[in-house]
Amino acid sequence: MEFNSFAEFIAMGRHGLYVWLSYGLTAVIVVYNAMQPVLRRRRLFKEQAQRLRREKHNAPSA
Amino acid sequence: MWQWLTRLYHRLGSPKWFYEITERWIFWLALGSAVTAVIGLVLGLLFAPADYQQGDSFRIIYIHVPAALLAQSAYMMMAVAGAVYLIWRMKMAAWVARVIAPIGASFCLIALLTGAIWGKPTWGTWWVWDARLTSMLMLLFLYFGVMALQQAMESEDASYKAGAILALVGVVNIPIIKYSVEWWNTLHQPATLKLTEKPSMHPDMLWPLLIMILSTYLFFALMVILRTRNEILWHERKRQWVRKIMEP
Numbered sequence: 001m002e003f004n005s006f007a008e009f010i011a012m013g014r015h016g017l018y019v020w021l022s023y024g025l026t027a028v029i030v031v032y033n034a035m036q037p038v039l040r041r042r043r044l045f046k047e048q049a050q051r052l053r054r055e056k057h058n059a060p061s062a
Numbered sequence: 063m064w065q066w067l068t069r070l071y072h073r074l075g076s077p078k079w080f081y082e083i084t085e086r087w088i089f090w091l092a093l094g095s096a097v098t099a100v101i102g103l104v105l106g107l108l109f110a111p112a113d114y115q116q117g118d119s120f121r122i123i124y125i126h127v128p129a130a131l132l133a134q135s136a137y138m139m140m141a142v143a144g145a146v147y148l149i150w151r152m153k154m155a156a157w158v159a160r161v162i163a164p165i166g167a168s169f170c171l172i173a174l175l176t177g178a179i180w181g182k183p184t185w186g187t188w189w190v191w192d193a194r195l196t197s198m199l200m201l202l203f204l205y206f207g208v209m210a211l212q213q214a215m216e217s218e219d220a221s222y223k224a225g226a227i228l229a230l231v232g233v234v235n236i237p238i239i240k241y242s243v244e245w246w247n248t249l250h251q252p253a254t255l256k257l258t259e260k261p262s263m264h265p266d267m268l269w270p271l272l273i274m275i276l277s278t279y280l281f282f283a284l285m286v287i288l289r290t291r292n293e294i295l296w297h298e299r300k301r302q303w304v305r306k307i308m309e310p
């Protein structure tokens with residue numbers, strides 16, 4: 001291990017701001033990318049259910 | 063070999079086949095990408111020795127280099143998918159190209175942002191109009207341009223074609239990015255990894271980088287698959303097999 005304490009790890013040899021800013025921004029972009037397809041899939045299923053309900057509603061009752 | 067290739071091509075062109083086969087890959091890609099990311103980050107942030115010149119700021123390399131590599135590979139993939147659509151009208155190729163663009167742009171943005179942040183303590187400036195940085199910025203704008211064209215036209219077909227043409231034209235930028243550090247006198251350091259040479263990095267620094275690159279590519283594959291599956295669900299929503307999947 002390169003660091004002797006947690007504080008030293010956070011400080012990154014006085015470059016903490018740059019290192020953690022880089023990793024933080026990357027995390028935000030990666031998490032957004034990971035969530036997008038999951039949310040879109042959910043929305044697609046919801047829309048499909050709505051379409052089906054409308055079709056049933058509009059179908060002439062026998 | 064040729065028969066095998068044509069069979070693969072026809073299968074890849076089938077949304078149903080793609081949707082069904084990738085079902086089983088999702089879990090393993092997610093697991094592989096997550097595990098390699100944890101290993102790579104722990105090794106890179108905690109165990110790799112600090113750089114003798116740059117100190118600990120060099121640890122930004124573990125996201126910067128994988129993101130920059132991926133942004134370029136993704137662009138090439140997007141251009142190839144666009145070409146397949148232009149030549150053979152394979153709609154799956156158009157959806158894949160459409161899906162890659164925002165992911166590639168995300169990684170290009172990561173490369174640019176982390177590069178700027180890394181530049182501050184290393185070069186004393188966030189940004190210079192140097193060949194490598196400028197050509198990477200061009201790549202980001204190409205991604206934006208392709209994304210805009212892919213939804214610019216009246217018909218979906220014309221939009222996909224326009225996007226594919228810009229993607230193909232923009233391919234000239236890829237060798238410019240690669241050789242920018244050799245052709246011009248740049249502030250950016252030369253390539254960290256070269257296929258033809260033994261790496262100059264210490265193995266303790268190099269391994270986390272290779273693992274992070276693997277992780278990034280696995281994540282990319284997962285994202286392309288998930289988004290393409292959504293495109294399939296949307297475009298094929300009227301087909302029987304999709305209706306069956308989406309039935310409540």
